[in-house]
Amino acid sequence: MGTRKRVIVHIDGDGFFAACEIAQNEALRGKPVVAGEDKGMALAVSYEAKKRGISRGMTMRQVRELCPDAIITMAHYDTYAIYSRRMYAIARRYSPIVQEYSVDECFVDITDEQETLKMSYEDIAHAIQNDIHRDLGISVSLGFASTKVLAKVASKWRKPAGFTILTEDKIHEFLFEVPIGKVWGIGPSTSALLQRLGVKTALEFALKPESWITEHLAKPYVEIWHELNGRSVSSVHSEPDHTYKSVMKTRTFKPTTDKNYLLSELSNNIERICRKLRRYNLTAKYLSFYLKTQEFTYYRSEAVLPHATSIPHDFLEVVKKLFPNVYKANRTYRATGIVLGGIAPLTSKQPDLFGESIRFEKHNALYKSFDVLRKKFGKEAVFLASSMKARVTYKKKIEKVEETEERIRQEYPNVGIPWWGNAQ
DNA sequence: TCTGGGGTCCTAGGACCC
C-alpha cells in the first residue's frame, strides 16, 4: 500500500441468482422471480418480487403466501459461477487489479487506469457497468471511493443499477445517513454493542478517536475505522487464492432423535465431502463434526487423523467412535455437519508407513471408479450402505441440480467451478 | 427474518513448561 490515494470500485450484482435465471430465460423478465426452491428459502429475489414484499431469506411458504404468482426456480450454482466469471472478465477489460470477493461481488482498483485508458475515473466505472448490462443482461450496482469499505457501503446505497460516487468532500454527509450496522464487517453483535455506547451511525463511529476504538473493539474494527475515514489499509488483491483451509458439508433434515439416522446423515456428508476432496485432489488431516439441535445448539467433537486422507472410511471410523460424546437420546436434532481441516494436495506424499500408502492407493482407485459409475449411471448408482437412510430422504430436485452442475462442468471444462461455485 | 450451506479470521483461556 503506497501513500497514494486509491480509486476503488465495488461491483455488486443485483439479485444476482434471480438475475441469472432471467438472463437465461427472457420470458421471466419483468416477472417476480425467486431462486432457491431446492433450499426451501429465497436465496435471490428479482426486483419485481421485491416490490411484492419478498425479501432474501424468506421461506418458500412465505413467498407463496405473499405472491402466489411468483416464479420459483432452483438454484443453479454452476450457471451463476459462469456469469460471475464473465462479469469479472468484463471488469478486467478496464483494470488488471480485480479481486473476486464472492460469486456476485468484486473490487476493482482503477487508480492507474486513468492515464492508460485516457478516460476519467467516472467514465471507466460507467463503462464497466454498461458493458455488464449490455453483454450479460444482468444489472449491477457500483460504489466508487478511496477504500474498500467505503466503496462497499456506497454500492449498497442505491440499488438496482445504482452508481454512487463517494468523493472526499461527501464522505461525512454520506456516512451520516448510514446506520452503523450497515457497514461491512459490523454485524448484529458489534452493532448492538456500539448502540449501547451511543454510536448509531457510521459517521459517529468514524469521528471517534482511535483510542476509543481500540479500547472497546478488536483489531478488525480498527481497520474498518481507518477505511471509513478514507485511509486505505486493505488493498485490492488480484492474485487468485483459491486454496482451501477447510471444507465442510452440512444438511438440515426433518427433526429427529434417531441415532442411526443421524449416523447415516453424517455418513452421507462424509461421502459428499470426500467427492469434493477427490475433485480437487486434496486430503485432510483434521476432522470435526457436529450435531445441531432444534434449539440451534451445536454439539461438536473432533480428532486428528493418523494420516492425511480422502477415504470416506477413515473419517467414518473416527465419527463412529466419537459419536457417543455428542449424542444424547433425549435431544431432538435438525442437522449434522462435517468440517475437515489441514487440507493439503494429494501429491505431497508425506513419509508414511509403507502399508499405509498401499492401502490409500487402493481405496482411492476404488472411489475414483465409483465417481465414474455415478457419472455414467446417475447419482443413485453407488453410495455407502451406511448412508442409506439419509439417501432415501433425498429430494429428486436436489439430484437434478447436481446433474446440471455436472453437465455444465463438462460443457465448460476450462471454466471450472471456482471455489465459491456453491457459495452464497 | 423461527432461521440453508459454505467459508475466514480473531481471541480468550486452558495446558504445559521453565
Add this chain to the structure above:
DNA sequence: TCTGGGGTCCTAGGACCC
C-alpha cells in the same frame, strides 16, 4: 509442600461474510 511469574502452543467458539 506450597508456591510466583512469564512464555508459548493449541483449541473452542464467537463474529462476520456471501
